Amino acid sequence: VVLRLKEADGVIMSSNANGVSSLDWRSRATPVTADGGRGASTEGWSEELHQVPDGVRHFLVYFCAKFREANIVEIHNLYEDVFSKLSSRYYKGSEWPSAEVIAPLVDHDETFLLLYNELCYRHAHANPQLSLKVRLGAWENYCELFNQFLNNKMLEYDLPPSWLWDIIDEFVYQFEAWCQYRSRLKNKSEEEIEFLRDSEHIWNVNTVLQYLHALVNKSNVCPWLFNGNVPVGSSNPSDDEFDLSWLAVYRYAGYFSIIGLLRIHCLLQDYRLALMVLQPLDFDASNPLYTHVSACHVSLYYYMGFAYLMMRRYSDAVRVFSTTLMHIGRIKQYHTRSYQYEQINKRNEQMLALLSICFACSPLQVEQGSPGLLREKYSDKLSKLRSGDLALFEELFLYASPKFISPSLPDYDSHNEGKSVDPAKLQLELFMNEVHQQVLLPEIRSYLQLYRAISLGKLARLMNTDEATFRSHLLALKHKSWSEVGHAEYPPLLGEFRSIAGVEFYIDKDVVHIADADVSPKYGEYFIAQIERLDDLSSALRQRTPSSQRPAQR
Numbered sequence: 001v002v003l004r005l006k007e008a009d010g011v012i013m014s015s016n017a018n019g020v021s022s023l024d025w026r027s028r029a030t031p032v033t034a035d036g037g038r039g040a041s042t043e044g045w046s047e048e049l050h051q052v053p054d055g056v057r058h059f060l061v062y063f064c065a066k067f068r069e070a071n072i073v074e075i076h077n078l079y080e081d082v083f084s085k086l087s088s089r090y091y092k093g094s095e096w097p098s099a100e101v102i103a104p105l106v107d108h109d110e111t112f113l114l115l116y117n118e119l120c121y122r123h124a125h126a127n128p129q130l131s132l133k134v135r136l137g138a139w140e141n142y143c144e145l146f147n148q149f150l151n152n153k154m155l156e157y158d159l160p161p162s163w164l165w166d167i168i169d170e171f172v173y174q175f176e177a178w179c180q181y182r183s184r185l186k187n188k189s190e191e192e193i194e195f196l197r198d199s200e201h202i203w204n205v206n207t208v209l210q211y212l213h214a215l216v217n218k219s220n221v222c223p224w225l226f227n228g229n230v231p232v233g234s235s236n237p238s239d240d241e242f243d244l245s246w247l248a249v250y251r252y253a254g255y256f257s258i259i260g261l262l263r264i265h266c267l268l269q270d271y272r273l274a275l276m277v278l279q280p281l282d283f284d285a286s287n288p289l290y291t292h293v294s295a296c297h298v299s300l301y302y303y304m305g306f307a308y309l310m311m312r313r314y315s316d317a318v319r320v321f322s323t324t325l326m327h328i329g330r331i332k333q334y335h336t337r338s339y340q341y342e343q344i345n346k347r348n349e350q351m352l353a354l355l356s357i358c359f360a361c362s363p364l365q366v367e368q369g370s371p372g373l374l375r376e377k378y379s380d381k382l383s384k385l386r387s388g389d390l391a392l393f394e395e396l397f398l399y400a401s402p403k404f405i406s407p408s409l410p411d412y413d414s415h416n417e418g419k420s421v422d423p424a425k426l427q428l429e430l431f432m433n434e435v436h437q438q439v440l441l442p443e444i445r446s447y448l449q450l451y452r453a454i455s456l457g458k459l460a461r462l463m464n465t466d467e468a469t470f471r472s473h474l475l476a477l478k479h480k481s482w483s484e485v486g487h488a489e490y491p492p493l494l495g496e497f498r499s500i501a502g503v504e505f506y507i508d509k510d511v512v513h514i515a516d517a518d519v520s521p522k523y524g525e526y527f528i529a530q531i532e533r534l535d536d537l538s539s540a541l542r543q544r545t546p547s548s549q550r551p552a553q554r
Contacts, residue, residue: 048101053090056097057105059083060116064106067115070158079119079163087123095134096120111153114145122170125177132195135178139202142171146211150218154249155237161252165293168212168256172263178203179405185412197412205407209264212257219254220245222280229282255281255289259300262307267405269427271307275492278304284489294331295340298324298347304492306402309354310427312434314362315485315500316492321355323488325373330536352378353400357393360385361438363445363481363502388439390432397431398424441477448503448514456510467510474507 049057059082066074087096098120099113106112121138124130145167148154182196201207216222223232224245233243244250258277265274278300282288290296301324308317328348332341356378358364374382384392404423440463447462460470481501486494505514 045104046101048097049104052097052102056086056090057102059086060102060105063116064109064112067112067157068109070156072158072160075158076160076162079160083119091123095124111148111157114141114148115159117141118145118167118170121174122166125170125174130177130181132192135174135181136199136202138174139178142174143211146215149250149253150214155247158247158249159252161248161289161292162295164249164252165256165296168253168260169263169295169299171208171211172260172267175203175205175208175264176267176403176405179205179407180403183406183410185410193412200409205264205268209261212261212264215257216254216261218244219250219257221251221254221258224251225280225282229285252289252292256296259290259296259303262303263299263402266303266307267402268407269310269404269423271310272493274303274307275311279491279493281491283491295343298328298344302347302351303402305351306354308492309358310431311484312361312480313484313486313495314358315364315483316495317358318355318362318364319488321351321358325351325355326533329373350400353396356382356385357396357400360393361435362500363442364500386442390435390439393435394428394432397428401427437476438480440473441480444473444477445501445503448505448512451512451514453511453513456507456512459512471507474505474512477501478505 059078063075063078066078096119099117102116103113106116117137118141121134121141124134125138185193188196220231220233220243224230224243231243231245233239233245234241235246236242245254258281261277262274265271265277281290290300301320305317305320305324308314308320325348328344332344332348352374355374359374359382381392381396385396401424404427406421406423444459444463447459456471456474457467460467463470463473465473478501481499482497483500484495484497485500486492486496503514505512507513
């Protein structure tokens with residue numbers, strides 16, 4: 001449904017598939033006017049509420065009505081489309097009215113006002129000049145909203161999966177933004193520092209993790225996943241053993257909280273724990289829940305791939321990034337007008353950079369799992385990476401890595417940021433240390449592929465180094481060539497420890513013996529992937545071509 005605002009009469013029109021215009025939500029909403037609206041008196045309205053535009057008042061009344069009806073289709077349209085249009089029209093550089101102001105319009109509905117506040121605080125966070133009051137209010141609102149879930153006050157409601165994902169994703173983002181704001185003590189006033197000193201409970205990392213774990217446990221989504229996507233408890237809400245995974249709103253909230261935990265642990269640089277929290281997810285299902293929201297799908301595989309990269313599981317990182325990039329290539333055309341388009345496009349560029357790093361740090365060939373986009377956009381950079389361009393490694397890592405955070409509090413007394421450890425610089429230092437260890441290995445591997453047996457001294461002379469140093473390089477190559485390799489349908493942390501060197505060798509009496517370990521290319525998988533891609537393109541073309549213009553089938 002394509003919505004457009006008409007300035008003349010303030011009515012939002014919609015066009016259906018046949019091109020016939022019809023009134024949308026505003027024509028179905030009960031009018032709310034200055035002279036009484038829904039048959040109720042406006043005597044209790046504040047001056048701020050009278051100043052709210054009529055279109056916004058209509059929207060809020062109708063939004064609340066559809067929320068109480070649990071009308072997912074209407075809620076999805078109002079949330080993703082109408083709210084953003086009204087924000088651009090009336091509140092582009094300002095904040096929406098507070099929940100206290102608009103409460104009379106929605107009969108002081110506590111749950112709806114918490115959700116409305118979540119939207120308002122998210123809109124406010126788009127402003128770079130964010131006040132402490134807004135940060136504090138957003139934290140308190142999230143606590144109250146999650147308590148609604150944990151206290152069984154969402155049993156009668158339902159929300160679109162995209163909104164539930166955005167709630168969890170925005171919760172983690174605002175926690176990340178708070179940690180970065182708190183760590184920058186320079187140019188902060190004494191009042192701000194005193195407030196931070198006395199507000200250690202705000203966006204506390206332990207409390208953030210506890211809320212996400214509580215949502216996972218409350219939703220009972222892990223037993224639901226382990227039971228083949230079937231609830232294990234009673235479906236009767238009046239039973240003591242009622243299983244909340246029967247309710248989509250709880251099931252999605254718990255499922256998305258798992259992915260929120262993945263993101264937080266990556267930001268905290270605990271990559272093994274980040275992959276461990278994904279153990280329950282249904283990667284082997286035909287239609288897993290993370291595919292229901294494109295932004296969730298992309299975020300899951302971005303952070304999972306980055307964790308693989310930092311754990312030196314380059315084969316798994318290449319598999320994750322390659323499949324996700326191909327998926328983005330298929331869906332991007334359907335999100336050009338979506339609020340998710342900018343974020344998906346950014347993740348696409350970041351994953352291309354990370355994928356080029358994976359190929360540069362491993363013996364894998366680009367043809368073994370790389371989308372054509374990598375060869376088109378990063379062929380020059382990939383050759384520079386493989387030739388040992390350290391500056392380019394650093395540039396791509398800083399561009400494509402997450403914004404790391406430190407869970408510890410800064411030293412408020414020193415006011416000196418130099419004394420605290422910058423997590424981004426620490427991760428960059430660890431990554432570049434790994435790159436320094438890998439920088440000579442591609443050249444050594446290329447020499448080994450030319451021989452069946454060669455003396456250690458001759459190889460050392462080819463590398464312009466002494467024999468003892470070259471022996472240590474060979475040991476490094478042997479060590480770096482072994483890694484855990486997982487499978488797409490298995491839990492992310494599981495894997496088989498094996499060599500990915502592409503060449504096997506051993507040293508006997510100062511002679512290096514080489515055995516080619518390359519396997520034959522898997523042409524079948526390549527052709528199957530291309531056939532599936534052709535089928536997808538053909539289906540998309542058939543959907544775009546009018547039936548009257550399609551060739552007659554014989």
